[in-house]
Amino acid sequence: MSELRDLLRRVERDLQRQGSGAEQSHPAALWRQLVELRERAEHGDPGDPELLGAAHALAHQTDDIAAPPPVRTVPARDRRGGGGAGRSRASAADADRTAAETVERLVTAVAAAIRAPSLHNSQPWRFVVRADRVDVRLDPARRLDVADPDGSAARIACGAAVHNLTLAFPVLLGREADVTVLPDRSDPDLVARLRPGQARPATPRERAGYAAIPRRRTNRYPFRDDVPVQPGQYWALGEVARAEHGWLTVITDADRRRRIGAMVAEADRTLSADPAYRAELASWVRRDPHTDDGVPTASAGIRPEVGDPLRGRDYGGRTRRPGRGFEAEPLLAVLGGPGERAADQITVGRALQAVLLAATEAGLAVSLYSQPFEVPAMRARLRRLIDRLGAPYLVLRIGYPSRPSPTTPRRPPPAVVDRAD
Numbered sequence: 001m002s003e004l005r006d007l008l009r010r011v012e013r014d015l016q017r018q019g020s021g022a023e024q025s026h027p028a029a030l031w032r033q034l035v036e037l038r039e040r041a042e043h044g045d046p047g048d049p050e051l052l053g054a055a056h057a058l059a060h061q062t063d064d065i066a067a068p069p070p071v072r073t074v075p076a077r078d079r080r081g082g083g084g085a086g087r088s089r090a091s092a093a094d095a096d097r098t099a100a101e102t103v104e105r106l107v108t109a110v111a112a113a114i115r116a117p118s119l120h121n122s123q124p125w126r127f128v129v130r131a132d133r134v135d136v137r138l139d140p141a142r143r144l145d146v147a148d149p150d151g152s153a154a155r156i157a158c159g160a161a162v163h164n165l166t167l168a169f170p171v172l173l174g175r176e177a178d179v180t181v182l183p184d185r186s187d188p189d190l191v192a193r194l195r196p197g198q199a200r201p202a203t204p205r206e207r208a209g210y211a212a213i214p215r216r217r218t219n220r221y222p223f224r225d226d227v228p229v230q231p232g233q234y235w236a237l238g239e240v241a242r243a244e245h246g247w248l249t250v251i252t253d254a255d256r257r258r259r260i261g262a263m264v265a266e267a268d269r270t271l272s273a274d275p276a277y278r279a280e281l282a283s284w285v286r287r288d289p290h291t292d293d294g295v296p297t298a299s300a301g302i303r304p305e306v307g308d309p310l311r312g313r314d315y316g317g318r319t320r321r322p323g324r325g326f327e328a329e330p331l332l333a334v335l336g337g338p339g340e341r342a343a344d345q346i347t348v349g350r351a352l353q354a355v356l357l358a359a360t361e362a363g364l365a366v367s368l369y370s371q372p373f374e375v376p377a378m379r380a381r382l383r384r385l386i387d388r389l390g391a392p393y394l395v396l397r398i399g400y401p402s403r404p405s406p407t408t409p410r411r412p413p414p415a416v417v418d419r420a421d
């Protein structure tokens with residue numbers, strides 16, 4: 001109810017900021033949509049996913065009303081301060097101002113990047129920001145020793161952050177992001193380097209994806225049984241994964257769904273039998289809401305129980321009320337990428353975030369299950385069951401949320417950004 005009201009209020013504010021909407025065809029059309037949605041909200045169910053989806057779509061459209069002009073990029077010779085006799089003091093000051101403005105916008109882009117998902121909300125990243133680039137670095141100190149000894153989950157998280165940056169560049173800078181993955185063989189923690197490229201306005205898809213970044217979250221609650229995800233919707237999510245060079249296999253038959261559920265449960269039991277795993281997991285459970293990482297109790301969903309169709313990780317969630325379990329036949333999908341090299345895992349992270357943002361835009365919620373990929377024998381079994389070229393990395397449960405999940409905390413940009421001016 002309040003989500004819909006807040007969205008419509010935001011749209012109204014944006015349109016008013018624009019001035020008298022009636023004179024300009026674009027805002028006037030948006031204003032008519034706003035009025036129509038308000039009427040539908042009054043007469044229908046304000047929690048109706050279709051209505052909420054339409055309100056989100058309208059809110060995305062008004063985002064570009066406040067879009068900034070593209071920043072100019074600063075030629076390297078101006079930034080270095082050389083320039084010879086012909087270079088006036090005014091143009092030097094101009095270049096410095098432009099560089100400072102670009103750095104500010106790149107730090108804002110990092111604020112979007114860090115909304116990416118990461119295993120246990122460990123946020124295994126750092127960003128080096130300069131006027132001509134952002135480097136995304138894996139932070140080895142935040143890699144999970146027990147759950148992620150080879151760093152694949154950390155690279156997936158960093159890849160998801162890279163995807164957010166590829167949306168933020170055109171939206172905030174008016175420039176395409178030129179991305180080089182793993183640009184330096186001698187520096188494997190340097191995940192990607194992004195430079196402001198060709199000047200162009202952000203596409204509507206990029207704007208919509210960027211606007212979805214703060215609304216995306218992992219939802220560990222049961223999803224609605226009464227509103228199924230339509231085949232066209234999960235086909236579209238598969239296309240999104242493919243556009244990012246990943247793949248998403250939706251499990252439509254009950255037998256494979258049951259077998260994947262059994263693998264997740266078995267993997268979770270195997271992992272939980274290891275005291276080191278239990279200690280590591282417990283160290284990321286946050287009962288105090290005033291923290292900047294880990295999984296807070298409010299985001300933990302309901303506590304897993306034997307017999308759940310997909311066993312979630314136990315982050316200390318609420319005990320469920322009798323009869324309030326998970327959907328009997330959840331919609332499952334397996335996300336994968338080209339292979340098992342470091343670069344493939346970054347690709348998987350980019351594809352994951354693209355899928356999660358597209359799901360968010362469609363009003364869908366997603367829960368992630370990576371336990372089978374943390375037990376090598378189980379990973380091999382799942383690979384055989386899925387039988388696709390490349391490597392699988394994550395199981396996704398997708399559906400319409402029965403209740404929203406709160407946003408999880410992040411370490412703020414100053415804690416993760418190194419400026420190299």
Ligand SMILES: Cc1cc2nc3c(=O)[nH]c(=O)nc-3n(C[C@H](O)[C@H](O)[C@H](O)COP(=O)(O)O)c2cc1C
Nearest residue numbers: 117118119120121153156217218313368369370408
């Ligand atoms: C590689 C990877 C694996 C994950 N595995 C799980 C998982 O097994 N169970 C789970 O509940 N969440 C899993 N997550 C989701 C994270 O816990 C979640 O992204 C993090 O707590 C931040 O919350 P948010 O997604 O709501 O922003 C995983 C995320 C990533 C990137």
